[in-house]
Amino acid sequence: MDEAYVYFKISPAETNYVNRILEGYEYLGVMTTLQRAEGICMVRCTPDTEPLVRQVLASLDIELTFLESYTNEF
Numbered sequence: 001m002d003e004a005y006v007y008f009k010i011s012p013a014e015t016n017y018v019n020r021i022l023e024g025y026e027y028l029g030v031m032t033t034l035q036r037a038e039g040i041c042m043v044r045c046t047p048d049t050e051p052l053v054r055q056v057l058a059s060l061d062i063e064l065t066f067l068e069s070y071t072n073e074f
Contacts, residue, residue, distance in 0.1 A: 029044055
């Protein structure tokens with residue numbers, strides 16, 4: 001199965017809110033926090049659901065920045 005990843009940055013205080021919204025869209029994707037302090041998260045989804053994931057995230061009334069990729073710098 002092909003996977004797609006949507007990386008984004010939000011306020012850490014908004015993490016639970018965004019996760020709950022995405023959980024409401026069953027089978028859309030799974031959100032993971034990559035760097036809690038910086039608010040860097042990703043949604044693992046399929047190529048078919050990636051556009052809808054982006055649409056849902058963009059529609060939220062919070063400050064959200066899409067990231068092209070993510071590199072763990074540990």
